[in-house]
Amino acid sequence: MREQKRQWWKESVAYQIYPRSFQDSDGDGIGDLRGITERLDYLQYLGIDLLWLSPVYDSPNDDNGYDIRDYQGILDEYGTMEDMDELLEEARKRGIRLVMDLVANHTSDEHAWFIESRSSKDSPKRDWYIWRPGNEGAEPTNWECAFGGSAWEFDEQSGEYYLHCFSKKQPDLNWENVEVRQALYSMIDWWMDKGIAGFRVDAITYIKKNPSFPQLAAEDGRRYAPVEQVSLNQEGILDFLRELKQAALEPRGAITVAEAPGVPLEQIHDFVDDTDGVFTMLFQFNHVDLDIKPGGKAEFIDWDMKKFKDALSLWQRESNRHGWMGLFLENHDHVRSVSKFGDDGECRDLSAKMLAAYYFLMRGTPFIYQGQEIGMTNCQFDSIDEYRDIGSLNLFREETVKGRPASEILDYLGRRSRDQGRTPMQWSDDREAGFTSGTPWIKVNPNYTEINVEQNMRDEFSVLQFYRRLIALRRQHPALVYGYYESLCEESVEIGAYRRVYDSEALIVVCNFTGHRVESAELEEILAGGEPVLSNYETREQGSLRPYEATVYRWAAATGGQ
Numbered sequence: 001m002r003e004q005k006r007q008w009w010k011e012s013v014a015y016q017i018y019p020r021s022f023q024d025s026d027g028d029g030i031g032d033l034r035g036i037t038e039r040l041d042y043l044q045y046l047g048i049d050l051l052w053l054s055p056v057y058d059s060p061n062d063d064n065g066y067d068i069r070d071y072q073g074i075l076d077e078y079g080t081m082e083d084m085d086e087l088l089e090e091a092r093k094r095g096i097r098l099v100m101d102l103v104a105n106h107t108s109d110e111h112a113w114f115i116e117s118r119s120s121k122d123s124p125k126r127d128w129y130i131w132r133p134g135n136e137g138a139e140p141t142n143w144e145c146a147f148g149g150s151a152w153e154f155d156e157q158s159g160e161y162y163l164h165c166f167s168k169k170q171p172d173l174n175w176e177n178v179e180v181r182q183a184l185y186s187m188i189d190w191w192m193d194k195g196i197a198g199f200r201v202d203a204i205t206y207i208k209k210n211p212s213f214p215q216l217a218a219e220d221g222r223r224y225a226p227v228e229q230v231s232l233n234q235e236g237i238l239d240f241l242r243e244l245k246q247a248a249l250e251p252r253g254a255i256t257v258a259e260a261p262g263v264p265l266e267q268i269h270d271f272v273d274d275t276d277g278v279f280t281m282l283f284q285f286n287h288v289d290l291d292i293k294p295g296g297k298a299e300f301i302d303w304d305m306k307k308f309k310d311a312l313s314l315w316q317r318e319s320n321r322h323g324w325m326g327l328f329l330e331n332h333d334h335v336r337s338v339s340k341f342g343d344d345g346e347c348r349d350l351s352a353k354m355l356a357a358y359y360f361l362m363r364g365t366p367f368i369y370q371g372q373e374i375g376m377t378n379c380q381f382d383s384i385d386e387y388r389d390i391g392s393l394n395l396f397r398e399e400t401v402k403g404r405p406a407s408e409i410l411d412y413l414g415r416r417s418r419d420q421g422r423t424p425m426q427w428s429d430d431r432e433a434g435f436t437s438g439t440p441w442i443k444v445n446p447n448y449t450e451i452n453v454e455q456n457m458r459d460e461f462s463v464l465q466f467y468r469r470l471i472a473l474r475r476q477h478p479a480l481v482y483g484y485y486e487s488l489c490e491e492s493v494e495i496g497a498y499r500r501v502y503d504s505e506a507l508i509v510v511c512n513f514t515g516h517r518v519e520s521a522e523l524e525e526i527l528a529g530g531e532p533v534l535s536n537y538e539t540r541e542q543g544s545l546r547p548y549e550a551t552v553y554r555w556a557a558a559t560g561g562q
Ligand code: NOJ
Pocket: 063, 066, 103, 166, 202, 203, 259, 332, 333
């Protein structure tokens, strides 16, 4: 293992807020900045010290804020810049640092830069976005955007098409243009001056496009092929990223967690490494995307928990040498982990705690997504009218046109829609879960009467209290931060286990991924001589693990836990 530098953000525990769904303070049904400030005491009670805010910038909200109209303005629905300053100040008083979302691959089509760019072919900002003439009356290429349909949108006024890897209201910036890059660096500077700690860096692996703009081979009679083939982690991207680091991030000491789909394991050191890497942390997605066919076909594939743990341990092992992971099971683009990897019925409580122990004590900085800490589950959406996410709505429309039965698409969305992670935070059993006094912008999960923060605070054995114990444990044992990671019981589909070792200390985390008892002689050997320090059961039974049992053992000498 290469010795890792000790850094405060490695020792932190982070929490992600999706502002639209966190806490509404003014009754309009939409979460806001004041709502977040009101809940800072709760976050302090939970024990986190780093907060990632999904976008609160001014936006027409085509993609819930990931389409930015003004990087230096706050969306009215969320409040004002004064509210933002107040949130920063109140968070600071509680020892919580803030990370903003840096959306630099694209802006909104309502951003002043794009309005200027589209105004004429001679506009000084024409080249700030990616414009191409049509190809014999059709789109320049057959690229398909991430939300379905062509990645090109025709602009009547200038008679050309612009590129958008995401929605047509999210035109891609042209990173080849140095003025664009400098404008983004100034914006980064402006936010750092406000006292934020850094950024979660959105879709950053999309910024470089294949310069030859090739036509792609589309599969089985399809018209389009995924834009990712020509826009994800393309050759030359590192020149842009290294400049971004040197010109903007490093001079300000910004911490960064890069959303980096498309980065292969072999490249981890370029993206995230104490010395040479561009970013300070990295999110990889293999463990949450293991259930679908790659390439945007909205189809499930077979998977099991072995695949889940292999996806995680692969990156864990590599991070012993290079880089630092942002550890997560949920975010605003994914479903609830207890519904996907655990049991959101009878064993919800146990399996939510087991999953927590499994990912949280790995090597990296753990991120908790709002509601995960109380074991929030997926929600039953009864019809397409209850969905709000642009990706889900587009998918339903397109697949229906192709003749796919609505029930099949709704089944897919029930298990995959981004809206599953976006239902409002469940604070109490008051109306609308205490999220709003008005009508929520998206349905509240009806199970809020049983699953809510107040109930979790009252019950000393709740999922929330388990997270608090995990946080305390991680703070107490440097091995859980800096320790070497080693997988155990590697061949098992039922047990997930690993060891962390640092200085004179070793800890082992053992989890039963199933809803039945698992016997294991190997386990007793592994745990021999260790002291139990955390479990989701009150007692331990030798030689077996009960349904969804998670247990953590510790040895004071480095020779222990071998
Ligand atoms: C990733 C974000 O997490 C997602 O919500 C968004 O739609 C895309 N990037 C585009 O910004």
